[in-house]
Amino acid sequence: MKRPDRGPYIGQPVTRIPQMPKTAKVPAEVVMPHLQHLLSIGMTPCMIARAAGVSAGPLYKILAGQTVALKPTVDALLAVSPRPHPQQANVLAYAARRRLEGLAVMGWPGRAISAQSGLNLPSLHRVHAGSVLSLRTHVAVLDVFDRISHIRRGDIRTTKWAQRRGFVHPMLWDDIDDFYEVPAAPDDSGIPDPVVVERLVDGRRVDATRAERREAWRLLSVQGLPANEIAGRLSISKRTVERYKSEMAVAS
Structure with a gap:
């Protein structure tokens, strides 16, 4: 079919929308604070580049003051963390x-x-x-x-x-x-230190958290010791021993 005469004042019809080139660039300044932080905690430029999976050349250019950089390179650098990476030497x-x-x-x-x-x-x-x-x-x-x-x-x-x-x-x-x-923090974790527990079980005086005293009480209870003897060994009251026993019963 013959196209209609468009006249000299009408431009050529648009056949496609121009796409952003794959080499799109962004301001290098967006990655500089992140790079400066990584360097300040001991990472070297080569360590950063390897973790990012990029060559060291573009990184050195950014550090030297280059104003723009490839967006994929910047994104890769921004993803780097201090965490050890298998690509790093x-x-x-x-x-x-x-x-x-x-x-x-x-x-x-x-x-x-x-x-x-x-x-x-x-x-x-x-x-x-x-x-x-x-x-x-x-x-x-x-x-x-x-x-x-x-x-x-x-x-x-x-x-x-x-x-x-x-x-x-x-x-x-x-x-x-x-x-x-x-x-x-150890006192907030609820995890008893086995060394402290061992000392408590042996009857030695030592700074201990509640979790450590409870664990020592449990071990001594398994041995069949009476409540008053456990209380004396752990430097706690017999009432505290009974409370541990009640709490254990509720938990189970």
């Missing part, structure tokens, strides 16, 4: 350090952890001392933590050393790899 040490500190709370001395992990003592010391470590070391610590963190090794000297430094019990972390997480 080096990672932040905080996650491995938290794990070693948790093992110390459970009474695992350095030599025992070394034997379980295959890492020598200098490597373990570097985890405590440095801000960055190799991915290999991080994975080794992660592996040994997953295998033994629920087992109380029972080295009292190591546990006391860990407690004096305020190390966190492994069970007090919801996500041990979350850089920003604040673990539960």
Whole structure:
């Protein structure tokens, strides 16, 4: 069919709507605060680039003052967190350090952890001392933590050393790899420290939470000790013992 004469004053008909190019760019300033934060906590540009899955070149240009950047690159950089990433050759040490500190709370001395992990003592010391470590070391610590963190090794000297430094019990972390997480306070967690419980059961005086005294009471009750003897060993009143017994009955 012959098209009608459109006249010289009518433009050509639109055949398609121009699409945004795949190389769309955005202001680089949107990612700068995030990059500056990651650098301030110890990440290097190469660590950031590897975690983002981009080459280091565009990142260095942004850091040098480039005003615009490819949107996919900016989005990838904004998604980077301090969390150790398997693409990184080096990672932040905080996650491995938290794990070693948790093992110390459970009474695992350095030599025992070394034997379980295959890492020598200098490597373990570097985890405590440095801000960055190799991915290999991080994975080794992660592996040994997953295998033994629920087992109380029972080295009292190591546990006391860990407690004096305020190390966190492994069970007090919801996500041990979350850089920003604040673990539960021991007194609020409801999780008894097995070392404290052991001392209470032995009749030794020690600062203890209610959860720890309840657990010590349970263990002594299983042994068949009378209420007055349990009260004396735990330095609590007989009435408190009876309350624990009533609360346990209600809970069950």
